[in-house]
Each structure stands twice: as structure tokens, then as C-alpha cells.
Amino acid sequence: MKHSKLALLISAAIFTSAGAYASDSNTANVNQSGAENSVVVTQQVASMQNEATVGQTGDRNESTVIQADTSLTKAFITQLGNDNKGTILQHDATESATATIDTTGENNQAKIEQQFNNGANAAALVEQNGNLNAAEILQDNGDTANSTIYQNGDSDVAKIRNHFSDFADATITQNLGGGNDAYINQESSDAASATMTQTGAGNNGDIEQNTQNYGYSAGADDTVATLTQVGDGNRGDIYQSGASSDADVNQQGSLNQADVLQTGDDNMADVDQMGSSDIAYVDQTGQGGMATVMQTGNTFNTATIMQGGVSNAATVNQNGTSNEALVTQSDFDNVANVDQTNVGNNATVTQSGSTTEGNLANVTQAGSNDITVVTQIGNDNKAYVDQEANSFGNTITVMQSGDGNYAGAETNLGGLNTITINQTGNGNFVGNSPLSNNWYDLEIGAGTLGAENEVMIDQTGDLNMAYADAADLSSVIDIDQMGDSNTAVAESWGGTDNDIMISQTGTYHNADVFVDGAGNNMVSITQTDASNTANVTSFGYGNSVTVIQGM
Template sequence: MKHPKLALLISAVLFASTSAHASDDNKATVDQVGNDNSVKITQQVNSESNEATVSQTGNLNKAEVTQADTSNTKAFITQVGNENEGAISQHNSTATALATIVTEGSSNKANIVQKYYNAQSAAAAVNQVGDSNTATITQENADGASSTINQLGDGDTAEINNYVSDFADATINQSVGAGNNAYIEQDNSDGAEATISQAGAGNTGSIFQQTDTLTDDASEDTVAVIDQSGDNNSADIVQTGLSNDAAVMQMGNGNEAFVTQSNLNNMADVDQTGDSGWATVMQSGVNAGATIAQSDFNQTATVTQSGDGQMAFVTQSNANNTATVTQSDMSNLATVNQAGNGDMATVVQTGISNEAVVEQTEYSGSNTVSNTVSVYQTGNENYAGAKTGYNANSTITITQTGNNNTVTDNINAINFYGTGFGAGVWGSDNTVNVTQTGNDNTAYAEGATNGSMVDIVQIGSLNEAIGESWDGSTNDLDISQTGTEHFADVFISGSTNVIAVTQTDMGNNSSVNTFGNGNSVTINQGAVMMP
């Protein structure tokens, strides 16, 4: 009868000392069933109350435990399967450290390293069930830190590096799917939390935390979470500030998400439930919040926030929409909702307490196509609202420079799009341009059905202009006011109407109402004296 070759190598090296606690209460237990297994256990110097347990069942397994100059440390390695390798190394003065490796399957690898002064119950654990998985945990001088890797799929790779991050918590969960990659690095980030969960296949997740916090305090609240349940997604979170919160959830396929937080108390939330989406959040200010929700197909969203107290909300559905929000200074609010096809929205806010609302919507089962909205605000307390819907090629451009400017609904207007919205556009080939420069300006503009164009330009103070061109086609409306205390009100219903109102100087008042076909109204008030 042939017996399987059994290679058993156990090395336990215990160094004696005259110290009262020198090399006492150490325990080593090895249980091997299979072929070509190798175990090496080393517990040495003042290794008080150490315990190392290795159990291997299978072929070509290797396990190595090294505990040096440590107290109250425990190391457990359990391997069931083929070609597994497990290594635990706990070095100088890693008091109360705990490391656990559990593998089941074939070709799995697990590596845990805890170095130097990992006191206050530092812990690391690796659990592997599946084939060809690789896991690595390194905790260096991270007192009270906890790192855990759970792998249930095949061909997954996970790595956690914790460097001088006391009470930091890092967890990687890889289940069901195959070929996932996850990486977490915590550097000088006391109390930071990072979690990557991958239930799909072919996903890549990366979290980097470097808050430069060395307070030895578990109450620090920098948090990063990546949840990938779809396939072939990529997510990266970088946090170099303190007390930031970032979450990326990818349920669709082929999405990419990037979050960067480099200051204090920022929040970023990215949800991608569609396919082939692209989301980017960059926060370099303080107390900012950004939310991006993408569904359906091929959405792109970028939010850039600097300054204090910025808020941005982007929601995209249907397909091929693009949204860009840029906020600087402080206390700005931007909301972008895109439910059409091929829509583009750009919001730039560089003042204080600006608010912009953009909605590109879908009506009556028809998809909006290729609408473009651009909002530029510079100054204080500006508000801009814009909506597009129905169908194709509509363009809204709103530019505000100054204080207390608004583009909103008006009590004297029809307000088809609802309360709080200025601008408008309904139909195809419509263009609305609103430009305000000065103080206390108010503009409401709307272009409806086909071929309408609304252009409102106000320069000065205390100006108010209402537009409206709806329920017709080929309408053209132009209001230009320069000076102070102007008022213009225009209403058009029908087709082929052309109205132009120009008011220069001060104290002018104009009101135009047309209903029917072929009407043309031109009003010029005041004069500009040429040199």
C-alpha cells in the first residue's frame, strides 16, 4: 500500500529570558491532513500569552505564523483545499493583536502583517471560500485598528493597508461574482472607516484615506463606502480631509465613479443603477453636499465644489445626458433633473447664495432630444430656473452678474412650467437667452411650440421683463432694457409674430399683448446719445 507523501515542518523557537514574563504561556497547535503541507510557527522573546493554531486539509498548502516580542496575541490559520498559502506575521509589541485566516477552495492566498505597536486590540481577519482568490492585510503601528477581508467568489483580489491609523476600520466583502479587485489604504487616518462590497463580477473598487489625523481617537468620522452589485464597474474614493462622508453604489454595468474630498465635513453620494454611466465629484471646500443619481444608459455627471456650504443635486434618467455643476464661493444650490435623451446642462455659480434649478423633462411619452441648458451666475442671491421638454434642439442660456437677480415665474404670466421656473422652451428649435447685469433684476421668459425665440437682456437696476411666446410657431420676441426702473410685459399666442421692445434711459413702462397671426410690434423708448 502506498502512503501519500507527508511533509511536515514545524519550527517553534522560544527564547528564554530572566524576565518574569519571558516566553511564557505560549501555545502552538498544528493539524495537517493531505499532501505537501508546510507549517512554520515562531513565537519568541517576551511573547507573553501567545497562541498559534494551524489546521490544513488538502494539497500543497503552506502556513507560516511569526509572532515576535508580542503579548496577548493570537493567530489562527485554517485552510481547506489545494495550493493555498497563508502567512501571519505579528511583530514588535503588537499587544492584544489578533489575526485570522480562513481559506476554503484552491489556489487561494492570504497574508496578514501587523507591525510594531498595534496595541488596544488591533485585529485582522481573512475569510476565503472559492478558487484563485488573493488577500493581503497590513496593519502597521495602527493601534485598535480592525481589518477584515471576506472572499466567497473566484479569482478575486483584495488588499488592505493600514498605516498609523489608530482605531481605523477597513472591510472588504467579495461574494458571488468573480474577478473583482478591491483596495483600501488608510494612512494617518485615525478613526476612519472604509468598506468595499462587491457582489458582481469584474468590478474594481479603491478607497484611499489620508486625513492626517493622529489624535488616537475612535470618534473621528471619515467614512467611505463602495457597493458594487453589477458587473465591470469601477469606483474610486479619495479622502484627504477630515469628517468627510462618501458613498458609491453601482447596481448597473460598466459604470465609473470618482469621488475626491480634500477638506472638511463634505458629503458625496453617487448611485448608478443604469449602464455605462460616468460620475465625478470633486469637493475641496467645507460643508458641501453632492448627490448624483444615474439610471438607464450612458449618463455623464460632474460636480465640482469649492468654498463653503455648497449643495448640488443631479438626477439623470433615459439616455445620453450630460450635466456639469461648478460651484465656488459659498452657500450655492444647484438642482439638475434630466429625463430626456441627449440633454446637456451646465451650471456655474461663483457668487454667494445662488440657486439654480434645471429640469429637462419627458412629456406625454415623448423623449426630449438634444436640449441644452447653461446657467452662469456671478454675484449674490441670484436664482435661475430653466425647463425644457417635448422634443428637440431647444437651448436655454441664462447669465446673471450682480446682486438679487432672479429668473423665475411671475404673477402676471401664464407660468406653464409651474411655480418657481423661469425661462421655459416647449417644442423644437426654440432658443431662450436671458442676460442680466446689475441689481434687483427679474426676468421670466418662455418659448413654446416650434420656431420660437425669446431674448431678454437687462443692464442696470430695478428692471423687470416678462416674455412668453406659446401655442404657436415662428414667434420671435426680443426685450432689451438698459438703465433703471424699466418694466416690459409681452404676451404672444399664434404664429409668425415678431415683437421687439427696447427701453433705454429710466422710468419707462411697456406692455404688449397679441393674439392671432401675422402681428408685428416694435417699441423703442428713450434714447442713447452718441458722442
């Protein structure tokens, strides 16, 4: 024949009255060897338990199996060679259909479509060995559908789509290669599950569950997405729209990036990265969400969590140097936890709440040259920052705007640390909290332990309270309060050459200072206006006290 091309068509088309199965249990077997061959097998019209098997050896071959309006059908295509194409189409009222394509070689294409009016329990499998291969599975309107793609090679592409298929289960595995792309889309499919595994460098993985690309907003609740990548320079993305969904990303290697976007209530996101220069980004919109990022590696990792809604929780754990954690939460009753171990780490927490309920920020850093910045807007917020384990050259900044806020910060066993707390509003507190709501044992004010540390507290408003302490030598406490009926308490103990400065502007202020050290400590209290009280107790030698009251 022309171009030495052999075309083979097998058709089993049965026309019967409605409801009758006049053509059951048909079997078609085709085997071809050579190049540029083609096969089309058609089994259709009110039949069941049909089976089609096609085997091709050679290059540039093409196989197509069409099974329509049949139940319990099976289709198998096996191709050995390069530049081959295999297609299985199972359409209409097809129950418990099975489709399998197996290719070995390069630049092969495999496609399976299972589209049902009333179908369930469909199963599709594609396995490809070689480079530059492409596999695609589409399952539409088929509950409890199962789809699986296995690829071994470089620069492969795998796509699975589940539409209107509740309890669908999709799996893509790409091994022993790099530069691969994998994509799973589960649209409007409640309780759908997606699992993706990629091994190698430079891979891209994308899981989308109910992304509403088709202009409707049918729900996809209770979905689960799991993405695992092993190697360097990989990127993984998970997008979920619906309630009670779960997203898990695990990346092992360096220069990897993970993005998780979730819209809906009670969603969970978990990103685990092991390596250096990794990036994790989690964005949740809704209430009752939980986001966790854990980065274990050497240096320069970045974790970002953004949450919009009430009663959300964000947790970042980083173990390494020069890492950065950023948590942004809007609305109220949110909790942010950041834990960093090693040196040169940065933590930034921003929370904007309401006038009714507050947020909680908790930051723990163990190392030197660490930086923490906490910003809270609204009432009844709580911020607690602890820099421990021989902290040197660390910086803590807490800024709160609103009423009834609490701030606590401490640095331990180090020097050249700086604590800055700024509160604007009434009834704010830096110190042992009498307003504890059992979130944490908030017992620390603003304190330092070590040499040449500095504590600065600035409060604007009425009925505020500030407590600060400095231990060891050459440290500075500076408290500035503007308003009425404020209280400042400062302590310096066990050291020399410490300076305590308190400035209060307004009426009915109280200033209490206690100094117990070796000597050469300085206390300065300035109270402007009337009805103020200053109390100073000093032990040691060479200490100086200055109190100025009045205009």
C-alpha cells in the same frame, strides 16, 4: 487521535536580558497532508531574522504563525483545499516583517496582522484562487507598510486596514469573477496609497482614507486612491478626509455606480465611466477642489458634482444620448463646465455665491432636444450656454439673482429652440460683456439661428442691459425690463415673419431695434413713464413698427 485530528505546536520562546538577541535566525518548517489538521508556530521575545513556513494539503485545516517582538521575520502559509484557515500575527517591535499566505480552493480564510510599537517597512501578501474566499490584512502603526491581496474567483471578500501608517501602500486585485467585495481603510496615514482593481460583474469596491471612525481627527493628507472596475453592475466608493488628496475611479461597463466623497482643501476627484446607465456622484467640501466626470457610452448616464467652498472647479463631459449632468456649488470663485454631445441631454448648474466675488457656469451642448438650466445667486456671476451643431427643440434657462451678473446664450443652426433669461438686481448684463475678467471670451448675448425660435429676457432692477438677436424666420424676441436706466437692444436679420417685442417700465430707458430681412417682420416697443428713448431701423418689405411711450 480524536476526530483523526493532528495538532502540532512548535514554540521558540527566548527569554534573555534586555537588548540581547539570544535566539536569532530560527527556522520552523511544517508540512501536513490530510483533513482537519492544525498548526501553531510561535517565535517571540527579542529575536531577529526568524522564519516560519507552513504547508497544508486537504480540507478544513488551520494554520497559525505568531511572531512577536522580532525583527526581519518572515512567515509563509500555503494551503491547498477547501474550508481552510490561515493566520499570521506579527506584533510589537517588529521591523521589516514579511507575511505571505497562499490558498487554492473554496471557502478559505486568510488573515495577517502586523501591529507594531516601532515598526516600518512591513510587507503582507495574500493570494487566493477559488470561490467564496476571504482575506484580511491589518497593519497598525507601521510606516511605509505594503499590503497586497490577489483573488481569482467569485464571491470573494478582501479587506485591508492601515492605521497610523504613513506612506502605506495597499493593493487589492480581484479577477475572473463576480459578486466580489473589496475594502481598504487607511486611517490617519499621511501620503497613503490605495489601489483596487475588480474584473467581473456585480462587484463592490470601497476605499476609505481617514474616515475618523475611531473618534479622533488625526490627519491623512496627500493620500491617493485608485479604483478600477471592468464589468457590469459594479459599485465603487472612495471616501477621503484630509488635504491634497487624489481619488480616481475608472469603470468600464453598464449599470455601474461611482461615489467619491472628499473633505478638505485642494483635493482632486476624477471619475471615468464607459458604458450605459452609469451613475457618478462626487461630493467635495473645502476650497481649491477639482472634480471631473467623464462618461463615454450610449444612453442614460447621470453625473452629479456637489462642491461646498471657494475656488472649486467642476467639469462634466458626456458623450451619448439622454444623459444628465448636475453641478451644485456653494460659495464664490467657483467654476462649472458641462459639455454634452448627442441628443436628449440635460444639464443643470446651481451656484450660490456672495456679495463680493462671483461664480462661472459654462455649458456646451451639441445635439437636439437638449435642456440647460443655470441658476446663480449672488453678485458678479457669469453664465454662458452654447447649443450648437444643428440644435432642434432645445431649451436654455438662465436665472440670476444679484448685481453685476452676466448671461449669454445661443442656439445654432436649428429650430423650435427657446432661450429664457431672468435677472433680478442692478447692473446685470445680457450681451457683449465689457466686464470680462478673461475667464472666457464672453461675446454672445441671447441669440438664435434657425426657424421658429424664441428668446425671452426679463430684467428687474436698474442699469441693466439686454441684447438679443434672431436670424432666419418666424422667431420671437421678447425683452421685459422693470426699473430705471435700462437698455434693450434687439436685432433680426436675414429672415421673415420675425417678431420683436420690448417692454420697459420706469424712467431713462433706451430701446434700440435693427431689422434687416426679407419682410413681414414686426417691432413693438412699449415704454412706460418719462425720459425714455426708442430707436428703430428697419429694412425690407411688409414690416411694421409700433412705439408706445408714456402712461
